[in-house]
Amino acid sequence: MSASRPWPAPAKVNLGLRVVGTRPDGYHLLESCFVPLDLADRLWIEAEPASTTSVSLEVAGVAAGVPGGDENLVVRAARAFLDAAGRPARVAIRLEKAIPVGAGLGGGSSDAATVLRALDAAFANAIAGDRLAAIALRLGADVPFFLDPRPAWVTGIGEHVEAIAPFPALDLLLVTPAPPLATAEVFRAHDAALTPGSHDRRMPPLRGIPGRTLVAALASKEADHAGIAAGSPPQGLAELLANDLEPVAARLCPGILRVRRELERLGARVVAMSGSGPTMFGLFDGSEETTTAGAQGRFEATDRVLAVRTLGAPLDLGNRAGASWGVV
Template identity: 50%
Template sequence: MRLAAPAKINLGLRVTGRRPDGYHELESCFLPLDPAGPLADAVEVALREEPGVDFALRGAAAGVPDGAANLAARAAAAFLARAAAGRGACIRLEKRVPAGAGLGGGSSDAGAVLRALAALLPGALAPAELGELALGLGADVPFFLDPRPALVAGIGERIEPLAGVPALALIVAHPGTPLATAAVFRAFDASGSALTPAGSLPSFRALPLAPAAGRAERPPGRVGAAAERLAERVVNDLEPVATVLCPAIAELRSLLCDAGALAAAMSGSGPAVYGVFESEERRDQAFARLALRAPARAWATGTAASPPGGAPERPLGGPLVG
């Protein structure tokens, strides 16, 4: 079975609490990127009779662990052990998403492996077990069990899918230097930065993102009104301290804004930065101009829209955000 493992951006990230175990409570709007675009890994999963996990890594994978240490391999091993399947798995991972970028590449790989094994071994784990297993692998992994636009809170265990979110045109830029998530959070704590009160992001629920009844759909490729409404909510509490660690973040943000982005912000704990553009056409024009001035890496891509039919009553990975 071959699955796409798309990256994500955080359209808003607030740090709302510090836990005794050292983890931080967050609220964020997660938007998965286009699974057919340039920032999506490819994961192949097959069962085998021999126990254990046969893992191989392909593609440009600077900073990505190989073998049993890779998060995708660990996800497979954890699933098979918990399911007591008596079988092993063969995993082939083709990397495109840079490591240590704030784009969730490793977590997406793990989520894709768990989705594949759940499909190959139906009924082996209940949805609640799968969500618990995913959270044990990493805070972002539960989201990638069912990657769709969502509000995510706590340490990643509370997920509320958002209906009516359209695809947005983006440029994602990376300065070429990874940032360790732990280092960014240590810097956040050391800076004495104030916590944001919980409940700062529920306004995303009320955004009139879908066209009103009886109103004509926007022409293909144009997402202006929705992009403007979403861009107003762009904020990342980790960006100031991450910028101290990696000043290129501010430079990339300025480049994207100068190129015509409605808004630009850091994703996750960085250092990748994204710009939201009014339309795919304007995004592509900006990308062509940035090619002459851009950092080490940049991608013209977009987010995946909410699936039709609305959000499920209760997503995998935990209860709804209250």
């Protein structure tokens, strides 16, 4: 398998995230709209048959905080694929990071899924699609989505992925304050804040909201009058895109509230948090407005600021990695 082709691994943003329950094994049940972005890591992968499996990884770019060796999800993904396929191989991976680490944008999960897709192509679909999805889920709850990254409703612990099409292109300003947040830490804080035996949601569940309704709300300039469904009380777009994890994430990372206020000051239609944070996003009307907001924002030197656009389907991103300001 040649390393000449770069494999793009796009980030994602969560447009609304509800924690609706917990399984007996401790995994959380979620409802969220996942949408890929034109911000992407890139991977170059070489694989050739060998008597025993070995996986090497070189990381470049925005690599602070990226674990090396077998602790890296990319290496674990390669080993999991080769073990399941029964194809020992020598694999060399070069990972060029553009997606902030520990930011709630799914960078590590996307990288792992991209390795699965690349090796599946190299070994002529050696693993059936359902088995590949099962491997992805064992690696992480977000990984199955990135096997075919396009706008989707994601439910369960991440294993139920239902594509939404068509989906409008959205211009977002991402701001990631320090420090990075570990997903497990945020969920522990969320659980600790709940009344025992309850899931005291501040926002209504997304279940039952037709995908077309959210799409219409996103496309509408009248966001404050977007309804969930016929006969439902009016509900604003900000409520649809709210994230149950933001209150606890903001206690772990106080910069979240500061960034929220600045994005609101800059005139974002909606401000919300992606994933388990700490990345906040502001929805703006068009790329020019988004770029202007990024340039004029009063952000701290340690904030990572990126102007991005959502993708309707997987694309070859080439050298595109979002327009950025601040520390890279």
